[in-house]
Amino acid sequence: MISYIIKRAMQSVVVLLAVGLVAFGMFRFVGDPIDNMLGQERTDADVERLRELLGLNDPFIVQYWDFLTGAIQGDMGVSFRQGRPALDIILERLPATLELATVSAVFAMVMGILLGIYTAINRKGFVTTTILTTSLIGVSLPTFLIGILLIYIFAVELGWLPSFGRGDVVDFGWWTTGLTSWGGIKSLILPAITLGLYQMTLIMRLVRSEMSEILRQDYIRFARARGLTEKTINFRHAVKNTLIPVITVAGLQIGSIIAFSIITETVFQWPGVGLLFIDSVQFVDIPVMASYLMLISVMFVGINFIVDMLYLAIDPRLRDGKEG
Amino acid sequence: MTLLDIKNMRVEFPGRHGVFTSVDDVSLTVAEGEILGLVGESGAGKSTVGNAIMGLLQPPGKMVQGEVILHGERIDQLSKADYRSIRGKRVAMIFQDPMTSLNPIETIEYQLVETILTHLDISREEAKKRAVDLLDQVGIPDPHIRIKQYPHQFSGGMRQRVVIALALCVEPELIIADEPTTALDVTIQAQILQLIKDLCRNRNLGVILVTHDMGVIAETADRVAVMYRGRLIEMGETDQIMHDPKEPYTRSLIAAVPPSNKKIDRFPKVAIEESDGNALQNFDLQGHWLGQGDAFDTSHSNLLEIENLNKRFVIQDAFFKRNRKYLDAIKDISFNVKAGETFGLVGESGSGKSTVARVITGIHTANGGSMRFAGMDLTGDVSAKQKSQVRRDIQMVFQDPYSSLNGRMKVGSIIAEPMLVNKLTRGKEERTEIVMDLLELVGLGKEAARKYPHEFSGGQRQRISIARALATRPRFLICDEPTSALDVSIQAQILNLLKDLQEELKLTLLFISHDLPVIRQMCDRIGVMRHGDLVEVAETEALFERPQHSYSQVLISQMPKFAK
Structure with missing residues (x-):
C-alpha cells in the first residue's frame, strides 16, 4: 500500500516535470513579450536590456530550470503584464474557476449517474428515448455553441439569467464566492450547464452501458432468486458495481472540466483562471502561463491519485493486490 | 409427500x-x-x-x-x-x-x-x-x-x-x-x-x-x-x-459419456444430432495448402522438450523486493512431447497446467528452465524470424468458445486473420478459399464465414476456434480444456474432430483437461500436475490402472464413476 503511494507520487513528479518541459519548449513560439511590454518609443538597447533582465535570451532549458528552482521556493515569477507575482494573480482568479468547475462537476455527476441509472433500468420507453436523443445533441455540439445558444435563449430572449460575469461576489480575502447571493447563483447556472453538459452525457452513457452489463450478471440473477427486492438489487448491488469503472472516467473528466473551462469562461466572460490564461497567451505572459499549466497538471495528477485511492476503497479485490 | x-x-x-x-x-x-x-x-x-x-x-x-x-x-x-x-x-x-x-x-x-x-x-x-x-x-x-x-x-x-x-x-x-x-x-x-x-x-x-x-x-x-x-x-x-x-x-x-474405465478408439455420437462433422471424408489434406506447411526437421523424436521450467507470479507487489509475495505457478517441471503423440496434462484448477500452455506459447515468459521446440531453444536468443515461425507452428485452442472469439468480427475474418498477420497466402482469393476449406474441414460449411460468432452454439464456436488455430498450418496444437464448456454429445464430436485432424495433419497435441475420462480417451501419455509440480508422467493405461504417486491415486479414485 505504502509502496504503491510512493510509486504514484514519483510518477506524478515525472509527469509534472514533463509538462513543464513541453510548456517551456513551446513558449518561444507563442510570440515575443517585449513587443507588448515596451511602448512605441523604445530603442534596440532597451529591448536588449529587458530581454537580458527577464532571462529571455537564455535557452529554454535554462529558463525552465530558473522557473523550477524558483517554484520550489514558492516563487512562480512575476507577471510581465501586471508586474505582480504570477502566483498571486492566479490564486486571486482560482476561486471563480474552482467554483464553476465544482458546480458543473457535481451537476455532471449527479445528473449523469441518475439519468444513466434510469435509462439502464428502463431500457425502452418514451422518456429513455428522449433522454438519449437529447444527450446525443449535447455531445455533438461544441461547447461554445451551447454556451451561445443558452445565452440567447435564457439571457437574451427570456431574460431570466445573466449572460456574463459572476454577479455579486463575497470576498473572504483568501476566497471569493458567488454562492451566497441569489445573483451569484443565477450567474453560475448557465456557465455550469455549458461546462458540464458534455461530461454529463458521457457519464450518463457510461453508467447506462455499465449498468446494463451488470444487470445481466449472474450475481444479479442470484440476488433475484434469493427474493431480494428490485430496489435493493438495482440501487445497492447493481449501482455500486457500476460505479467502479465510472469513477475512473468521471475523475479524469473533472480534470478536463477545469481545462475545458477556458472556452466556457471566454464565452461567459467568467473571471477565472481560464480567461486569465487566454489573456496571458495574447500578451505572452510567460510566468503566468507557466504557473497556470503547472497548476492544472498538479490538479490532474492529484485527481488521478484520489481516483486510484477511491478505487481501492470501493473494490475489495484490489485491496489485496490480487486480480479478481 | x-x-x-x-x-x-x-x-x-x-x-x-x-x-x-x-x-x-x-x-x-x-x-x-x-x-x-x-x-x-x-x-x-x-x-x-x-x-x-x-x-x-x-x-x-x-x-x-x-x-x-x-x-x-x-x-x-x-x-x-x-x-x-x-x-x-x-x-x-x-x-x-x-x-x-x-x-x-x-x-x-x-x-x-x-x-x-x-x-x-x-x-x-x-x-x-x-x-x-x-x-x-x-x-x-x-x-x-x-x-x-x-x-x-x-x-x-x-x-x-x-x-x-x-x-x-x-x-x-x-x-x-x-x-x-x-x-x-x-x-x-x-x-x-x-x-x-x-x-x-x-x-x-x-x-x-x-x-x-x-x-x-x-x-x-x-x-x-x-x-x-x-x-x-x-x-x-x-x-x-x-x-x-x-x-x-x-x-x-x-x-x-467417455467411459472412465477403458480406452476406446472413437467416441460414440449421440444419435439425434443437429449438425455432423463428417466433412472430413472427402478431403485430400496432403495435397491441400493445409498439408503443405513449413518443412521441418524430423530428426527429433521429441517435438517439445521442457526442462526444469519455472514460472512465478507476483501476487503482492511491494516497494522492497523482500516484501513481495510470489506464487510459484510451475516449479521445475520437465517433460517431453514426442512428435505425433497426444500428451495430456491433468490436474485440478490452480495446479499450473494452463500456465504451462501459456509459457509454451509465449503468453507468459518463463522464469527459468529451458524449452526446446523441434530442436530450437525457445528460452534463449531467438531471432525474430524464428520466433514468428514458432508462433505459427504452435497454436492454441482455448477453453471458453464464448470469450475467445472476437464478437465483432465475422467468422471468415476471424479465421483469415492469422494467415493475414503471418502473410501466409498470396492474396485475398486464396485466403478466402482456404477459409472456406477450413470451415468445411471442421464441419461447419462455407456459409458460416459470413456469420458472426454469436450466431453459433458453443460446440460450433469451438470448431471455429479449431479452424482458426489450423489456419497457420501448425504442427503443435495446445488444447486447453477444449470441451469443458460443452455438452457430452458436442464434446464427443469435438474430440473426434481433433483425433481426425491429428491423424490427417500429423499434428502433435498437448491436451490439457481436468476431466479424467476425456484425458484417458485422448492421450497417449499423461502428466499429472499438482500445485505447480509435475508429480507423475506415465503412459495412459499405466496411469489409470496403476497410479504411482499418492495424488494420482486420489485423483483417479475421486472421478465420478458410472459403469455401463
Whole structure:
C-alpha cells in the first residue's frame, strides 16, 4: 500500500516535470513579450536590456530550470503584464474557476449517474428515448455553441439569467464566492450547464452501458432468486458495481472540466483562471502561463491519485493486490 | 409427500423469427427429501424449467400453459410481490458458476444478512448469528472470520458452499441446483454433491438437480428426468435410466459419456444430432495448402522438450523486493512431447497446467528452465524470424468458445486473420478459399464465414476456434480444456474432430483437461500436475490402472464413476 503511494507520487513528479518541459519548449513560439511590454518609443538597447533582465535570451532549458528552482521556493515569477507575482494573480482568479468547475462537476455527476441509472433500468420507453436523443445533441455540439445558444435563449430572449460575469461576489480575502447571493447563483447556472453538459452525457452513457452489463450478471440473477427486492438489487448491488469503472472516467473528466473551462469562461466572460490564461497567451505572459499549466497538471495528477485511492476503497479485490 | 408438482408446463420465447418453444408440455413431481436429476444437453430447456418454477424467466420468455404447484398451492399465477416472497424463502436456487454468483464487492456477511432480513422479521444481530451458523453448516471452517471476507478470498469450492448457504438462508422447501458442480474440480465436486445429499436427507428438502453430467446424476439423484428439445422424454429411477434406458436418445446420451474405465478408439455420437462433422471424408489434406506447411526437421523424436521450467507470479507487489509475495505457478517441471503423440496434462484448477500452455506459447515468459521446440531453444536468443515461425507452428485452442472469439468480427475474418498477420497466402482469393476449406474441414460449411460468432452454439464456436488455430498450418496444437464448456454429445464430436485432424495433419497435441475420462480417451501419455509440480508422467493405461504417486491415486479414485 505504502509502496504503491510512493510509486504514484514519483510518477506524478515525472509527469509534472514533463509538462513543464513541453510548456517551456513551446513558449518561444507563442510570440515575443517585449513587443507588448515596451511602448512605441523604445530603442534596440532597451529591448536588449529587458530581454537580458527577464532571462529571455537564455535557452529554454535554462529558463525552465530558473522557473523550477524558483517554484520550489514558492516563487512562480512575476507577471510581465501586471508586474505582480504570477502566483498571486492566479490564486486571486482560482476561486471563480474552482467554483464553476465544482458546480458543473457535481451537476455532471449527479445528473449523469441518475439519468444513466434510469435509462439502464428502463431500457425502452418514451422518456429513455428522449433522454438519449437529447444527450446525443449535447455531445455533438461544441461547447461554445451551447454556451451561445443558452445565452440567447435564457439571457437574451427570456431574460431570466445573466449572460456574463459572476454577479455579486463575497470576498473572504483568501476566497471569493458567488454562492451566497441569489445573483451569484443565477450567474453560475448557465456557465455550469455549458461546462458540464458534455461530461454529463458521457457519464450518463457510461453508467447506462455499465449498468446494463451488470444487470445481466449472474450475481444479479442470484440476488433475484434469493427474493431480494428490485430496489435493493438495482440501487445497492447493481449501482455500486457500476460505479467502479465510472469513477475512473468521471475523475479524469473533472480534470478536463477545469481545462475545458477556458472556452466556457471566454464565452461567459467568467473571471477565472481560464480567461486569465487566454489573456496571458495574447500578451505572452510567460510566468503566468507557466504557473497556470503547472497548476492544472498538479490538479490532474492529484485527481488521478484520489481516483486510484477511491478505487481501492470501493473494490475489495484490489485491496489485496490480487486480480479478481 | 409431493412437494412440487408441475403440470403440462409450456414456455415460449417469442422472437423476431416466430415463437420458440423452450419447454413443451413438461410434467414432473418432486417429493420431500428427494433429489430429482434433470438431464439433457444445452438447449434442452432444463434450465428454463428451473427458471419458470422460480418465476424468473428472461423476458420475453413466458409460461403460456401449465401449472406449478408447491405444497398444494399454485404459485405460477402469483403477483410479482407474492412471488418474491416465495423466492429464496420457499424455493431457492443455486447457480452454476460460484465465481460469478456472488456480488464481488460486498462481504459474505452483508449478502447473507441482507437475504435473511429480507425474508425473516428478526434483528440484525440474530441474522448475523444465523449467518455464521449457516456457514458452519455448509462446512466452511472458521465461519466467524470467513464471514467478514469478500467472495474473491474464497476458492471455487468454498464459494459454492457460500452460494449454498445463501440458498439455505431461510430454510427453503425446494432447491433448484442448476449445474452446481460443473465449474468445480472433481474432488470439490464430490464434496459439494455430498453436501447437497446430506442437506436433502437431514432437512427433508426437495432438490431438482439440473445437469448435463451423467456421472453426477448417477451418484446423486434418486430419480432422473431426461429432456430433449424442450420435451421430457423419459423419467424413472436412476438405476433404471442408467442401465436400462427405454428411449434411444437416452441410450445414446449415456453412450456418449467417455467411459472412465477403458480406452476406446472413437467416441460414440449421440444419435439425434443437429449438425455432423463428417466433412472430413472427402478431403485430400496432403495435397491441400493445409498439408503443405513449413518443412521441418524430423530428426527429433521429441517435438517439445521442457526442462526444469519455472514460472512465478507476483501476487503482492511491494516497494522492497523482500516484501513481495510470489506464487510459484510451475516449479521445475520437465517433460517431453514426442512428435505425433497426444500428451495430456491433468490436474485440478490452480495446479499450473494452463500456465504451462501459456509459457509454451509465449503468453507468459518463463522464469527459468529451458524449452526446446523441434530442436530450437525457445528460452534463449531467438531471432525474430524464428520466433514468428514458432508462433505459427504452435497454436492454441482455448477453453471458453464464448470469450475467445472476437464478437465483432465475422467468422471468415476471424479465421483469415492469422494467415493475414503471418502473410501466409498470396492474396485475398486464396485466403478466402482456404477459409472456406477450413470451415468445411471442421464441419461447419462455407456459409458460416459470413456469420458472426454469436450466431453459433458453443460446440460450433469451438470448431471455429479449431479452424482458426489450423489456419497457420501448425504442427503443435495446445488444447486447453477444449470441451469443458460443452455438452457430452458436442464434446464427443469435438474430440473426434481433433483425433481426425491429428491423424490427417500429423499434428502433435498437448491436451490439457481436468476431466479424467476425456484425458484417458485422448492421450497417449499423461502428466499429472499438482500445485505447480509435475508429480507423475506415465503412459495412459499405466496411469489409470496403476497410479504411482499418492495424488494420482486420489485423483483417479475421486472421478465420478458410472459403469455401463
